[in-house]
Amino acid sequence: IVNWCPFHKTALSDEEVKHAEKQGNFWYIYYPMTEGDGSITVATTRPETMLGDTAIAVSPQDERYKHLVGKTVQLPILNRTLPIITDDFVDAKFGTGAVKVTPAHDPNDFEIGRRHDLPYVVVIDESGKMTAEAGALFEGLDRFECRNKLVAELEKRGLLEKTENHTYSIGICYRCSTVIEPLLSDQWFLKMAPLAEKAIKAVKKGEITFYPKKWEKDFFYWMENIRDWCISRQLWWGHRVPVWYCKTCGEIIASPENPVHCRKCNSNTLKQDEDVLDTWFSSWLWPFSTLNWPKNTPEMKYFYPTSVLVSGYDILFFWIARMIMAGLWFTGKKPFNSVYITGMIKDELGRIMTKSLGNGIDPLEMVEKYGADAVRYSLIALSTEGQDIKLSRQKFEMGRNFANKIWNAYRFLKMKESEVTPHGSDVTESGTIEDLSDRWILSRLHSTWRTAFEKFNQFKLNEALNAIYNFLWHDYCDWYVEILKDRLNGRNSEASASLMNVALPTFKKTMEMLHPFMPFITEEIWQNIAPHGAESIMITNPGNYSEGFIAAQSEKDMMLIQQIIYSVRNVRGEMNVPPAKKAQLIIKCSKMDKLEVIRKHLDYIFRLSGIEKVDMGPDMVKPPQSATVVIPEMEIYIPLAGLINIEEEHKRLSKEVARLKNQIRSIKSNLSNKEFLKKAPANVVEKEHEKLDTFAGNVEKLQNNLIALEEQ
Numbered sequence: 205i206v207n208w209c210p211f212h213k214t215a216l217s218d219e220e221v222k223h224a225e226k227q228g229n230f231w232y233i234y235y236p237m238t239e240g241d242g243s244i245t246v247a248t249t250r251p252e253t254m255l256g257d258t259a260i261a262v263s264p265q266d267e268r269y270k271h272l273v274g275k276t277v278q279l280p281i282l283n284r285t286l287p288i289i290t291d292d293f294v295d296a297k298f299g300t301g302a303v304k305v306t307p308a309h310d311p312n313d314f315e316i317g318r319r320h321d322l323p324y325v326v327v328i329d330e331s332g333k334m335t336a337e338a339g340a341l342f343e344g345l346d347r348f349e350c351r352n353k354l355v356a357e358l359e360k361r362g363l364l365e366k367t368e369n370h371t372y373s374i375g376i377c378y379r380c381s382t383v384i385e386p387l388l389s390d391q392w393f394l395k396m397a398p399l400a401e402k403a404i405k406a407v408k409k410g411e412i413t414f415y416p417k418k419w420e421k422d423f424f425y426w427m428e429n430i431r432d433w434c435i436s437r438q439l440w441w442g443h444r445v446p447v448w449y450c451k452t453c454g455e456i457i458a459s460p461e462n463p464v465h466c467r468k469c470n471s472n473t474l475k476q477d478e479d480v481l482d483t484w485f486s487s488w489l490w491p492f493s494t495l496n497w498p499k500n501t502p503e504m505k506y507f508y509p510t511s512v513l514v515s516g517y518d519i520l521f522f523w524i525a526r527m528i529m530a531g532l533w534f535t536g537k538k539p540f541n542s543v544y545i546t547g548m549i550k551d552e553l554g555r556i557m558t559k560s561l562g563n564g565i566d567p568l569e570m571v572e573k574y575g576a577d578a579v580r581y582s583l584i585a586l587s588t589e590g591q592d593i594k595l596s597r598q599k600f601e602m603g604r605n606f607a608n609k610i611w612n613a614y615r616f617l618k619m620k621e622s623e624v625t626p627h628g629s630d631v632t633e634s635g636t637i638e639d640l641s642d643r644w645i646l647s648r649l650h651s652t653w654r655t656a657f658e659k660f661n662q663f664k665l666n667e668a669l670n671a672i673y674n675f676l677w678h679d680y681c682d683w684y685v686e687i688l689k690d691r692l693n694g695r696n697s698e699a700s701a702s703l704m705n706v707a708l709p710t711f712k713k714t715m716e717m718l719h720p721f722m723p724f725i726t727e728e729i730w731q732n733i734a735p736h737g738a739e740s741i742m743i744t745n746p747g748n749y750s751e752g753f754i755a756a757q758s759e760k761d762m763m764l765i766q767q768i769i770y771s772v773r774n775v776r777g778e779m780n781v782p783p784a785k786k787a788q789l790i791i792k793c794s795k796m797d798k799l800e801v802i803r804k805h806l807d808y809i810f811r812l813s814g815i816e817k818v819d820m821g822p823d824m825v826k827p828p829q830s831a832t833v834v835i836p837e838m839e840i841y842i843p844l845a846g847l848i849n850i851e852e853e854h855k856r857l858s859k860e861v862a863r864l865k866n867q868i869r870s871i872k873s874n875l876s877n878k879e880f881l882k883k884a885p886a887n888v889v890e891k892e893h894e895k896l897d898t899f900a901g902n903v904e905k906l907q908n909n910l911i912a913l914e915e916q
C-alpha cells in the first residue's frame with residue numbers, strides 16, 4: 205500500500221504527505237448476517253472503500269462478538285459474503301469494536317489481509333475513480349461522488365444506523381493538497397534504517413555540526429524514526445528506475461549499466477521499469493554526483509567533502525539528512541562539515557509569503573529601489589540566528605541609510621586625501637601613536653575585527669555584521685571622523701599623518717570586513733582607494749586582527765571624553781541652548797588621573813560640545829542656575845545664565861510639564877476604566893503603560909531642570 209496522489213497520479217513517500225484537520229463524519233453501517241437475523245454495525249470515515257471489503261474483523265478478546273466469529277455477513281449493496289475473523293490489531297474499545305477490512309485500500313487492512321490470506325479487491329483507481337469492481341451503480345464515479353451516492357443508497361435501504369460528526373486528520377499531497385488515497389500498488393522501496401544508523405553516528409561524534417545546534421534534535425528525531433522510503437514515481441521526468449524485467453523468464457535485474465541479456469535465461473527480451481526515481485532520490489546524490497562520482501576525479505578530491513551546507517529548516521529531512529545518509533553510505537565520507545540552517549522570510553504579520561495571499565516582496569524591485577547591497581545588508585541584519593524574519597519593504601531603508609553613510613565617509617577621506625601630501629606608512633604598533641583618538645579607533649578596529657571573526661566562525665552572521673555596523677557608523681563616523689575633521693582644520697602635520705596612516709587604513713580594513721555583506725559598494729570604494737591596479741577586494745586576505753592594537757586604557761579614556769561630550773550635548777538639547785552659544789563647564793572630580801585625561805583632550809570637548817572654558821578640580825562648587833550631570837566619580841555643572849533666557853525657558857518648561865501631566869492623567873483614567881481594559885487588545889494596553897512610564901520619567905527630568913533654573 206502506498207500513499208497515492210490521484211491528481212499527480214504518483215506514489216508519494218510518507219514524508220511527502222502533509223496532514224490536515226478535517227471535519228468529517230463517522231457513518232455507522234449495518235452488515236446483515238448471511239444466516240438468520242441480526243447484523244454487525246461497523247463505523248467508517250471512508251464508506252466508499254466498503255465496496256472493497258473482504259472481511260469483518262473483531263478483537264479475539266471481545267466477548268460481544270465471540271459467538272459470531274467464523275460466521276459470515278453480507279456486504280451491503282454488492283452482497284459479497286464476508287467472513288468474520290479475529291485479529292489482534294482490532295481495538296475493542298474503538299467504534300463498535302468491529303471493523304471492516306479493505307486490504308487494497310488501507311495499510312493496516314493490507315497487513316490483516318496478509319495474515320488471513322484475504323482477497324485484495326481494488327475499487328478505486330489511480331485517478332481516484334471507482335472501478336468496475338465497485339459495481340455498476342458506482343463504476344466511473346469520483347471517490348467523493350461515490351461516497352455521497354453510497355451513503356444515500358444505504359439510507360434508502362435502511363442500512364445506515366447513524367451518522368456522527370467527527371474531526372480527524374487526513375493525509376494530503378504536499379504539492380497539490382489533494383486528499384491522499386492509500387492504494388495497492390507495486391513500488392520500489394529503499395530500506396533506510398542501516399543508512400540512518402551511520403548518519404546518527406556521524407552527527408553524534410561531531411563530524412557534522414548543525415548551526416544552530418537545536419536542529420540536531422530534529423535531525424535525530426527523523427533518523428531514529430525513519431521508515432522505508434518509497435522511491436519510485438509514476439512521472440515523466442527524473443532518473444529512470446535502473447531495473448530491468450526479463451519477458452522470457454520473469455527475472456528482475458537491478459544494474460548500474462544497461463544489461464543486454466538476461467543473466468538467468470540469456471534472452472535479450474529485457475524491458476526497463478518505466479517509473480522514475482523520487483526527485484529527492486536524485487537530490488540526495490548531489491554532493492558527489494555533481495563531481496562525476498563514482499570516478500575519483502580531481503574535483504571529487506578537492507571539493508568532497510565540502511565545508512558548509514546552507515539551507516532552510518523545511519527541507520532538513522527531505523534533503524539535508526538524506527545527503528548525509530547518501531554521502532556516508534556511497535562514498536564512505538560525510539558530504540560536509542557544517543550545516544547552517546537559516547530562518548524563513550515571512551511577512552510583517554509572521555505569515556508565510558504566498559501567491560494567494562499576495563504578501564510577497566519582489567527582491568528585484570527592492571534592489572531597484574534601495575540597491576543590492578542594501579537588500580543584502582537588511583536581510584542579514586534581520587536574521588537572528590536561525591529565526592524567521594518578519595519582513596516589510598520599509599526594512600530595506602536601514603540598508604540604504606548605511607550604504608549612504610559609508611559612501612559619505614569615503615567621500616570625506618578622498619577629499620581630505622587630495623589636500624595633504626602623502627607621507628608615512630601604515631602604523632604597525634599602537635604604542636607609538638601619540639593621539640588618543642588614533643589609538644582608540646585602532647583599538648576599536650581590532651576588537652571589532654576579533655568579534656566579527658568569532659561570530660563568523662559561529663555562523664552568527666547578523667552579530668558579525670552588527671559589530672562592523674556599530675564600529676563604522678558610531679565609532680568611526682560619529683566620533684573619530686568628527687575629531688579628525690577638527691584636527692585637520694588645525695592643519696598640523698600630525699593630523700595629516702593620522703589621515704594617511706590611521707583613518708584610511710582603518711577604513712580600508714573595514715571595507716574588507718564588510719565585503720561579504722555588501723560586495724558592491726565595498727569593491728567600488730576599494731578600487732578607488734587601493735593602490736593603482738589592485739586586485740578585487742574579493743581575493744584580498746584581510747589577515748588577522750592584532751591583540752597589540754587592542755588597548756583597554758585608550759578605550760576607557762576615550763569613553764570618559766565621550767560621556768562628557770554626550771552629557772553636554774544632552775543638556776544643550778533639553779534646555780534649548782542655541783548651537784552657536786559657547787558654554788562653560790565646571791567639573792567636580794577628585795580622581796587626578798581622570799582630570800589629567802580631560803585636561804589632555806580639552807580640544808575634543810571644546811570642538812564637539814560647543815564649550816569654551818572648563819574649570820575642574822576636587823573642590824568645585826555648583827554655581828546657581830546651572831544644569832547638573834552625574835557620571836561615575838564625577839559631577840558636571842553647566843551654568844545656564846547667559847546661554848538662554850532663563851525666564852522664557854522657565855515658562856517653556858513649566859508649560860511642557862503641565863502638558864505631560866495632562867497626558868498622564870488621561871492615560872491613568874484609561875487604564876482604570878474597566879470598559880477600556882476589556883475592549884483594548886493586550887499590546888495597546890501595554891503601550892499605554894509604556895507611555896505612562898516615559899512621560900513620568902520626562903516630567904521628573906523637566907522638574908529637575910526647573911529647580912536648576914529657580915536656584916539663586
Ligand SMILES: [Zn+2]
Nearest residue numbers: 209212377380
Ligand atoms: Zn498531488
Ligand SMILES: [Zn+2]
Nearest residue numbers: 450453466469
Ligand atoms: Zn530471463
